[in-house]
Amino acid sequence: MQVTETLAEGLKREIKVVVPAQEMEQKLNERLADAKNKVRLNGFRPGKVPMSHLKKMYGKSFMADLVNEIIRDKPGAILTERGERSATQPEIKMTEDEAEANEILDAKKDFEFSLAYEVIPAIELKGDSKLTVTREVVDIPDEEVEEQVLRIAENAKTYETKKGKAADGDRVTIDYLGKIDGEPFDGGKDDDAELVIGSKRFIPGFEEQLIGVKAGDEKTITVSFPDDYPAANLAGKEATFDIKVKDVAAAAELTIDDELAKKLGLESAEKLREVVRGQIESQYGQMTRQKVKRQILDQLDELYQFDTPETLVDAEFNNIWTQITRDLEQSGKSFEDEDTTEEAAREEYRKLAERRVRLGLVLSEIGEKAGVKVADEEMQRALYEQVRQFPGQERQIMEYFQKTPGAAASLRAPIFEEKVIDHLLSEADVTDKTVSKEELMAEEEDEKGSKAEASEKKPAKKKAAKKDETAAADEGEKKPAKKKAAKKDDAEEA
Structure with missing residues (x-):
């Protein structure tokens, strides 16, 4: 088998593979010989079927199987030998001419095919570059806890x-x-x-x-x-x-006492306040986490600049663009309503797609070198969480993740990413800063902040409101006289 590189341009590679007809025929004969003692044909004793007759009966079928096996197994082996990783499944091209294909199956012509793919670039980790993070923390006053407890009590009265x-x-x-x-x-x-x-x-x-x-x-x-x-x-x-x-x-x-707490399934008013404080801390903690993650990603974005595989960027852009256009269509808006144009929006989201792919590759490399693993238990929890979102369709969802290639990876990827962020955070220079809840919740409007999340929100700052309006419209269709509930019952949350 001859393997020849025909294109090496940037990250793009093309490989020509030629398996000589003689080699194909030799492999075919080996298979026919192996089958000779197993095949049962009328008029022939076991093991006495002439090779010429076997080839006439099964030659093309066996050769087709051989071709399929080569196409299935050789690309991965070639990449391994070359020390390369393909960004996506390599594109395989072979003859579509029926006469030529028959000649290959008859072992009268060399079997030729080509591989086209983009390599994942080698990433040299910058271990000497220490990340610095300012972690904003809210000191929750007792008054805020008491206000939330009162709201819960109001709903439970x-x-x-x-x-x-x-x-x-x-x-x-x-x-x-x-x-x-x-x-x-x-x-x-x-x-x-x-x-x-x-x-x-x-x-x-x-x-x-x-x-x-x-x-x-x-x-x-x-x-x-x-x-x-x-x-x-x-x-x-x-x-x-x-x-x-x-x-x-x-x-x-209205009285905040143990009796109220017991109505809510808790043993005491003290425990109710403890649970409420924990909920508030969790809410603020999520925002803190997002801001910390943003800082880490922005610094990685500055540290790692390299060409990204276009196939991955195209796929990520198409996912983003589908969501953007769907949101606009559902809201009845246009790009002009969002103070932009389709051309400008495409350019912006293309940059976002490239950033996401590049940072994804960086995080993958960091995680692999750090030995970050996603445990089976974590995958099971993620799967169960997905199943819970589709009551009545549990079996179909389970089957989808079991049978769909790449579906499990869609569950693993966000878990892996968060664990890599945790790893980076453990090695970063972290400074805690106490802020008010208003400061924590405020959108960052500087250039650095916009690169990470605000860039993902253009024109999503308006779309976030649209999403709420869409939900309100759904509720309005059910009961036009009512406004949409802002959130789940506080008493249930407690």
């Missing part, structure tokens, strides 16, 4: 039916039917809906008109949907709601 009229803060149980121009609209009906007056869960003007109602009352109220209401068919429209009041209840006295 009980109501007792009262006689008389509903006041601000009371909970009313109602049936309602919404109409526009006298006709009911989708999502405008609900029975036994519970609403705390003043909670601002319903559109402006709705809750205020329930003040003064009492059980058994029926009334019609008129409201107008906001001009920017997510459901376009309702935005700016005037609507009436026929309401039947079933119950009026006043909130019980």
Whole structure:
């Protein structure tokens, strides 16, 4: 077999492989000889089938198997011999001419094919360059913990039916039917809906008109949907709601004590405060982690500059671009609405894709040299987390990750990356800095900060809001009179 490099341009490589017809025929004969004692043919005793007859019967089939094995096994062996790693699966080209292919299968013509690929560049780690990190930490005051506990208590408080009229803060149980121009609209009906007056869960003007109602009352109220209401068919429209009041209840006295904690599944008020503090610390810790990671990636970006495989950059760019265009389409916006052009956006996200690929290669090299491993238990947890996101489809999701090439790698990659970041952080020069929560949450607007995350958010600063609006629109289609809940029930979180 002859292996010849025909292209070495940057990271691109092309290899021509020629397996002489004589060599192919020799391998074929070896296989036929091995099969001679195993094949059973009518008219021939076992082991007595002439080679010429075997070749006539099975020659092309065996040769086709041989060709497939060469195509499957040789590229990897060639790369190993050359000391190269391909960025993606090498592209294999061979003759598509049927007559020529038949000659190869008849061992009358050399078998030729070519490999085209991009090599992963050699990365020389800069062990003498120590990373420096400023880790912003929030000192959580007791007052903030107490505010959060009070919010949880508000959501967990009980109501007792009262006689008389509903006041601000009371909970009313109602049936309602919404109409526009006298006709009911989708999502405008609900029975036994519970609403705390003043909670601002319903559109402006709705809750205020329930003040003064009492059980058994029926009334019609008129409201107008906001001009920017997510459901376009309702935005700016005037609507009436026929309401039947079933119950009026006043909130019980709010007390932060062990009894409240037990209602939430905790043994004491002290434990409730401890859990709440832990939740707040976790929330701030995630932001701290993101800022630390940003600093590390920015410094690696400065330290490591090299050509990246175009195939990897193309794949990463296509993933980014698909998401960007999908977000714009769903929001009904254009690039001009985001104060940019498609050409400028493509250029920007292309740079982002190149950065991601380059840093991915750097982190991979650092992790490999440091012996970073992803344990089976970590992969199992990641898989279970994926499965949990698709209730009722657990089996299909499991089968997908078991049968789809590369699916498991999509779970492993983020785990590996975070562990490499942890490794780098353990070796970095870290300075802790106490900041306010406002300082921690503030977006960095300097050039360095924008390179990492802000660059990923252009024009995503607006898109983040759009995503919320899309969710609100979904909720609006279900119950147009309601606003989308901001987050999961605090009591459940506790």
